[in-house]
Amino acid sequence: MKKDFRVKKNKEFQEAFKKGKSVANRQFVVYILRKTEQENFRIGLSVSKKIGNAVMRNQIKRYIRQSFHEFQDRVQNGNDYIIIARKPTAEMDMHEVKKSLEHVLKVGKVLKKPKPGDNG
DSSP states (O other): OOGGGBOOOHHHHHHHHHHSEEEEOSSEEEEEEEOTTOSSOEEEEEEOGGGOOHHHHHHHHHHHHHHHHHHTTTBOSSEEEEEEEOGGGGGOOHHHHHHHHHHHHHHTTOBOOOOTTOOO
């Protein structure tokens, strides 16, 4: 995932928390902020120290980034997505993280249906 696709600044995170809409399931909270002037989507990740050590937190972030990479063609562009991982993500593998993220993005109505023949 390229740097242009990431939300890095605290100000941008705070803006998403204040103005964005949130959707959640047991594993993730996702804040979605509409940015009309932006042609692609960006993601910001937040994984608390309560979830595990640095190795565990970085692994979860890699799983989330990989999932977004696979959803790239289906995720609505022009949005910032702030993903907050909750405690249960510590016991999840890549497949479970992807499935859970897919669920929460569908609830937020920002994930298009996969095209026939698309196995991602």
